[in-house]
Amino acid sequence: MSRWIYGYIVAVFITSLGFGQTLKVRHDHDPWGGCEGELVISDLGIEYKTEKEKHNRNWAWTDIQTVDRYSPHKFTVLTYADQKILLGRDQPFDFTVLEGDDLDDETFAVILQNLPRPVVDRVPEEAETIVYEVPVKHLHTFGGCEGTLRFGKDHITYETDHKKDARSWRRDREVVGVWSVNRYDLEIQVYERDGGDFNRTRNFRFQLKEPLNESYYTQLRREFLPVR
Ligand SMILES: [Zn+2]
Ligand SMILES: [Zn+2]
Secondary structure, three states, X not given: OOHHHHHHHHHHHHHHHOOOEEEEEEEEXXXXXXXXXXXXXXXXXXXXXXXXXXXXXXXXXXXXXXXXXXXXXXXXXXXXXXXXXXXXXXXXXXXXXXXXOOOOHHHHHHHHHHOOOOXXXXXXXXXXXXXXXXXXXXXXXOOEEEEEEEEEOOEEEEEEOOHHHOEEEEOOOOEEEEEOOOOOEEEEEEEOOEOOEOOOEXXXXXXXXXXXXXXXXXXXXXXXXXXX
């Protein structure tokens, strides 16, 4: 076998083993400090390699509850491991990208393809054709934030300047149900950790600035049977 063909086969083999994307990151400790290292995101899972030995981790995809992407520079890996000091609350690993590649859409796609659970993505999907959109106010316990709800073929996104609440939900993975009690109201139920408990879903309630398009809502109702 020629050396080139051999090299090619080795390269394909290595790729299929899932040597993925490597990010230079800081693991942000709670509440202060951090350690620096490399995060490898591949088909096998997520591995964190650092000189602080106690913080080295190698998670298979089934060891991860969710990944919360705040921005392409900041994200959290939530595992199932208990935090002893917080009465068994699940342990989050907060990461900040230091330099080089971000957790951009391409790298995040590796997570979306492999993680068998819902994610939290606060970076709105951009590349998609919008089927329907409506300006809204997202209602909080007190007050709210304003933005636009956009319905694409595969995603529902909420875009707002209030970055904390911006979202991109995959219609078939993160969205549980969509319903409306009147034409100026729309509620979206999603898989998201609500107050630390990931087994509960979270409701995003919106006040609509324009009446909801009736035929589009009929379509939505057919797609998502309300779970309540
Ligand atoms: Zn650390
Ligand atoms: Zn809000």
